[in-house]
């Protein structure tokens with residue numbers, strides 16, 4: 054295998070580098086090399102959202118990008134959003150509303166929702182926005198924007214309720 | 225003797241205990257772990273020096289493996305070994321099998337069946353090598369791929385009472401309808417995964433399972449070792465829905481490779497492999513015959529189903545399970561026939577039987593109601609028998625009327641238009657539908673250990689799993705309630721085969737069965753505490769660590785005198801299971817919008833009212849109901865497996881092509897939990913809830929679609945392509 058120059062990036066604020074097998078997805082790197090198992094593998098094909106992490110402020114499916122491509126990036130995983138004794142408001146809302154059952158899609162839902170709230174605040178429109186210049190945070194908007202995160206347990210109603218709880222403005 | 229449940233426990237002890245936590249909507253004790261990503265699922269353990277295994281699956285449908293071109297692959301970087309052992313599984317184990325399923329991967333029975341395992345130092349190396357492995361096959365075998373070309377055999381003992389043909393001929397109102405439902409996948413979000421590690425002759429397997437005590441036996445039997453030498457650890461399970469009831473390919477393959485290589489091996493199924501090799505819910509064809517007299521009372525009820533499975537599999541989707549007890553009709557014919565075909569194994573997928581049987585029965589009932597000129601709720605109420613037809617046993621408890629009535633009120637059923645095509649909003653037809661929910665209730669053998677520590681805190685232990693169902697929450701609540709311990713001082717340990725055998729998670733029996741074992745262990749401890757306090761146990765009150773009664777009161781820690789009290793509780797099904805027809809009941813209401821031009825159906829509102837005995841935790845029980853209703857939406861509108869009729873391969877074997885409902889498909893669902901105590905069901909007076917909320921849901925959607933646009937859909941899922949040809953003229957009929 055030809056030598057790969059190591060990629061240097063930050064995960065939850067900690068500098069890391071990766072110069073191994075270039076086929077390694079960011080997802081597998083986070084899980085198996087950093088033991089950040091909060092990021093889940095549900096499909097490895099960009100179809101479920103369980104692997105959602107936040108890279109430079111944008112949510113992505115970490116199964117669809119390679120570890121070697123992250124040079125210079127700032128990556129936030131669910132472990133970076135809050136911890137057992139310091140839960141984020143969104144994590145607390147997920148608990149209060151029972152926004153999960155098996156918990157496997159949950160880190161992805163939480164990472165996705167965190168970034169989604171910011172996208173809404175910045176006024177990004179979506180497929181269901183009536184007015185592209187002034188986007189209202191309706192439940193329909195939230196559902197549309199969260200639809201890349203599947204939950205087979207069917208916790209959707211509770212997830213939306215949890216997100217709604219921490220939204221700056223009620224819709 | 226061994227805790228058989230023979231006499232209904234009418235004491236309702238959990239209504240008299242004083243801790244006040246039973247039934248309360250408490251947060252799950254493991255919630256913080258789940259929202260921070262620190263709960264550990266099967267693939268997430270890291271024993272030292274763990275190698276990575278990737279399964280290779282067959283590219284023929286039937287035949288023999290002649291040759292694996294091992295040498296080409298063994299020389300690839302990092303490759304450690306190739307395994308194609310006769311102990312490896314061709315099929316996964318069915319629920320409660322307790323023994324090895326069909327083994328030996330040198331033969332192929334269905335397209336996509338595992339035939340080999342490639343192990344390498346890294347996942348990337350193993351994946352690459354697995355793709356590169358060339359295999360020579362000898363195709364042979366003549367099992368058909370299409371049920372239409374197959375022989376059927378009887379899948380279960382038919383129920384035949386009276387003369388259904390005669391009842392149909394002389395009925396004032398009748399329907400004779402044939403429906404089809406397509407196959408479903410469990411599609412739990414966590415793929416099946418196993419990590420196997422040997423220490424001498426002892427195997428530790430971290431896996432994702434629903435029924436650990438059975439899985440130990442299945443794994444041991446497959447490996448031909450003693451169950452005593454197998455330990456399974458599975459504290460968090462990323463969804464099961466039937467797919468993890470039995471042992472699967474990953475576990476045996478990992479164990480064999482780990483033994484051979486002398487180091488731990490991890491095998492995780494790819495998403496496509498989960499779809500291709502685990503379990504499908506059979507497609508069904510169902511004929512419904514309903515005969516009623518002039519008042520709408522059923523005189524005849526026929527429900528015949530045709531399903532499919534691999535040759536030799538005992539499981540046949542028990543489609544008519546709820547039809548046996550739900551409605552009257554003295555002339556009956558209920559039958560399930562199974563075709564032997566070459567497709568992946570059929571088995572339990574959430575609510576086997578009722579999930580597809582009830583939706584069709586409830587759609588047919590709607591058609592009968594229309595013929596009889598009755599409100600569909602009224603038709604159902606007129607047909608609730610006093611005892612189970614043909615068996616003459618009473619119902620343990622049945623909240624169906626309450627569910628229909630309370631649900632109708634809360635939903636605003638009286639606003640439903642009596643005829644189709646009466647509500648239009650722009651390009652959307654609007655309509656409402658109702659259906660009953662019913663799912664059999666089962667108690668299963670279970671045991672659990674309860675330890676009241678010397679400091680007054682509690683430890684509850686069982687190999688019971690929590691697959692998202694809330695086992696951690698409710699078992700802690702039962703124990704805390706019974707022994708007067710605040711929930712913050714209760715610890716629950718589950719999912720480890722070294723703990724007493726719980727019932728496992730399946731058939732909605734986990735909570736009531738393992739919960740009853742916890743209850744019984746606590747009763748024994750209560751006896752001892754009462755004795756130490758010097759009062760009869762009937763007078764004992766336990767709350768916040770204080771034992772009191774008959775004017776006496778002492779801290780429990782004093783009664784314990786520095787020593788813990790420990791008890792294993794057990795329960796087994798007994799006479800109450802035979803003496804009563806036991807089921808959970810409910811009702812679904814929904815409002816849909818059907819696009820007048822495209823035939824797309826959107827769920828606008830959905831409400832379910834459910835009675836399943838005592839609610840053990842209102843929050844987790846409600847979540848179970850929400851989940852079931854979401855599955856109902858999927859079964860109604862989007863979920864279908866497509867098979868290639870030339871080779872039986874599953875075509876849509878991933879989450880992009882098999883459409884489980886997503887956020888945008890699901891409106892804010894409403895759930896009503898009905899108060900009920902069902903003493904014959906369990907000493908907790910609780911029944912099963914995990915599957916109830918699917919059973920009939922898609923029928924309500926079908927009925928709402930009819931009410932909206934006048935199309936009777938008899939094939940599920942009710943996708944736009946199926947609807948569009950039958951839609952009324954979108955312009956001429958714009959608003960009746």
Ligand code: FES
Pocket residue numbers: 093094095096097098099100101102103104105114115116117
């Ligand atoms: S694992 Fe990345 S989207 Fe499913």
Ligand code: FES
Pocket residue numbers: 152153154155156157158159203204205206207208413462463692
């Ligand atoms: S909580 Fe199980 S998949 Fe979402």
